Amino acid sequence: MESVTKRYPDGTVAVDRLSLEIPDRSITVLVGPSGCGKTTTLRMINRMVEPSEGTILLDGEDIQRQPVTTLRRSMGYVIQNAGLFQHRTIVDNIATVPRMLGWGKQKARARAAELMERVGLDAALAKRYPYQLSGGQQQRVGVARALAADPPVLLMDEPFSAVDPVVRKGLQDELLRIQDELGKTIVFVTHDIDEAIKLGTMVAVMRTGGHLAQYAPPAELLSSPADTFVEDFLGGDRGIRRLSFFPSGRLELTTGPVIPLDATAEQIAAPTPLPPGDRRGRQTARLERAARPDGRGHQAGPAPVPRATVRPGTDSLRVALDCAVLSPTGWAVAVDTDGRVTGVVSQQTIGEAIRSAHAAGRDDERDDEKVAG
Amino acid sequence: MNVLNFVNAFFSDSAHWHGYDGIPARLGEHVQYTLQALLLAAAIGLPIGLVTGHYGRGGNALSLVATAGRALPSFGLLVLMTTLLGFGMLPVMIPLVVLAVPPILVTTYEAMRSVDPSPVDAARGMGMHESRILFQVELPVALPLILSGLRSAAIQIVSTATIAAYVSLGGLGRYIVDGLYQRNYEKVVGGATLVAVLALVTLALFWAVARVAVSPGVRRR
Numbered sequence A: 001m002e003s004v005t006k007r008y009p010d011g012t013v014a015v016d017r018l019s020l021e022i023p024d025r026s027i028t029v030l031v032g033p034s035g036c037g038k039t040t041t042l043r044m045i046n047r048m049v050e051p052s053e054g055t056i057l058l059d060g061e062d063i064q065r066q067p068v069t070t071l072r073r074s075m076g077y078v079i080q081n082a083g084l085f086q087h088r089t090i091v092d093n094i095a096t097v098p099r100m101l102g103w104g105k106q107k108a109r110a111r112a113a114e115l116m117e118r119v120g121l122d123a124a125l126a127k128r129y130p131y132q133l134s135g136g137q138q139q140r141v142g143v144a145r146a147l148a149a150d151p152p153v154l155l156m157d158e159p160f161s162a163v164d165p166v167v168r169k170g171l172q173d174e175l176l177r178i179q180d181e182l183g184k185t186i187v188f189v190t191h192d193i194d195e196a197i198k199l200g201t202m203v204a205v206m207r208t209g210g211h212l213a214q215y216a217p218p219a220e221l222l223s224s225p226a227d228t229f230v231e232d233f234l235g236g237d238r239g240i241r242r243l244s245f246f247p248s249g250r251l252e253l254t255t256g257p258v259i260p261l262d263a264t265a266e267q268i269a270a271p272t273p274l275p276p277g278d279r280r281g282r283q284t285a286r287l288e289r290a291a292r293p294d295g296r297g298h299q300a301g302p303a304p305v306p307r308a309t310v311r312p313g314t315d316s317l318r319v320a321l322d323c324a325v326l327s328p329t330g331w332a333v334a335v336d337t338d339g340r341v342t343g344v345v346s347q348q349t350i351g352e353a354i355r356s357a358h359a360a361g362r363d364d365e366r367d368d369e370k371v372a373g
Numbered sequence B: 001m002n003v004l005n006f007v008n009a010f011f012s013d014s015a016h017w018h019g020y021d022g023i024p025a026r027l028g029e030h031v032q033y034t035l036q037a038l039l040l041a042a043a044i045g046l047p048i049g050l051v052t053g054h055y056g057r058g059g060n061a062l063s064l065v066a067t068a069g070r071a072l073p074s075f076g077l078l079v080l081m082t083t084l085l086g087f088g089m090l091p092v093m094i095p096l097v098v099l100a101v102p103p104i105l106v107t108t109y110e111a112m113r114s115v116d117p118s119p120v121d122a123a124r125g126m127g128m129h130e131s132r133i134l135f136q137v138e139l140p141v142a143l144p145l146i147l148s149g150l151r152s153a154a155i156q157i158v159s160t161a162t163i164a165a166y167v168s169l170g171g172l173g174r175y176i177v178d179g180l181y182q183r184n185y186e187k188v189v190g191g192a193t194l195v196a197v198l199a200l201v202t203l204a205l206f207w208a209v210a211r212v213a214v215s216p217g218v219r220r221r
């Protein structure tokens, strides 16, 4: 997007000289407070809104050069309330664009069935109508419908805003998985900064009046916000949130006593260290997970039980720190992917890991500056 | 001497079942007038209502025309048209069409306006042509309301088509007009009963059409 401005007929300047380079095959998130021009920006990409000034290039070519329907058919479009066609069944909703492109009915339906599986929808829902689906399921159908003709670009306008947090998390994870598999160029609009940080490869923070406040990868956004607006918008504990981007793989583990959840008071008083790989330890970690919601497992007495575990290499330093903070002893319990205890790690060790990760980050930035200079 | 006796007498008189003034003939004429007027009114009201509703423009002009149409008394219009055009089908059709267009036009417009805008937005975003959006996205969802507009228009035509008899045409109005003139109340009540039955049949027909034509996804059952 090159210096794009949108002035609505009533004089509102929704987007003001916005320049943005959106990378191929990755998720670019437009985030900002309500009314800052995110939707307008997104809709200029498929020409639902025509810019007043500036040009938008797609693979180097001005999008004004091709017929508007051709352009739109090369871009999937997903909106907040899914916008499903009430009078059509789920398969027929998903098959809309292929049908429009002249595919046969059988082929289009087969493709729709394939996409239902891809977005995690039960095949039994195929013959249902949209009103028979939950909000989260409808949103999945919306995504499947947008993907049906395999467009290289996907435009998504607050697609997950109307569903509850648990379902939203599932949809976000699903989107990341689909993106891993398909490698689309996705432009994703949200007002939720956490969603932006979770999904974005690049995040464009917009400010009311349609100005671009900062355009950066999420980790950089958290470590060095461009100004106080971005800083305020990121909200509190951005230091903690940034830890999500640091891997925990290099944490040094030590062996130490891990107390099983079913321990008796005597065992707690005189803990016997569980050697790494112990089956009881494995059980412990399992139980700890199962025990979380209702506190089952505490029946053995006032056991100082760590409630969560960290998988070094898979989880981030944020998870490690969280476990250490939650643990009454201040030690995080590390497990392997099978849930077997591999060791423990102290808050202090995690703190050191954080410091060295920060230092490495700063070195990187200095290197960048050197290259730039 | 009550109404039921009249009804009974009217329908059991075998003379009322034959010939050009028999029930089948008069009923046929009435149905014919109704269908003609309804088709004409739909041909005017539906396209205008669909297009204005789709683009969301001209709502005020529409309601003005509709109010004016409703304010015109059908019988007065009939007399006026007959004076101007002489006896015939046309002077009868004009008041019936004027009567039927407003409910069709206004309901169709409202039906299109009340369609959820987000599927329309989604359809436009996926590159669907406007005409296709109108017929394949909006119309199926607006259909129940549109049918209800057609239905009330049809019912009004059925009851008002009796005026054709005042200008020497046929239809069920014949029984009422002639009956009143001949002080044959049996005939008046019989004619009125037939009109009422025809109106009920019209209702049933529209119900059946809605069952078949409206998607279960829209009916929500």
Ligand SMILES: Nc1ncnc2c1ncn2[C@@H]1O[C@H](COP(=O)(O)OP(=O)(O)O)[C@@H](O)[C@H]1O
Residues within 6 Å of the ligand: A008, A009, A010, A012, A013, A014, A032, A033, A034, A035, A036, A037, A038, A039, A040, A041
């Ligand atoms: N069709 C329109 N006509 C006039 N003003 C509009 C129109 N659409 C949006 N706006 C205005 O443009 C600004 C940006 O809107 P929008 O792009 O929808 O913001 P966001 O998606 O970030 O909430 C707002 O002030 C909004 O009121």
Ligand SMILES: [Mg+2]
Residues within 6 Å of the ligand: A038, A039, A040
């Ligand atoms: Mg918006």
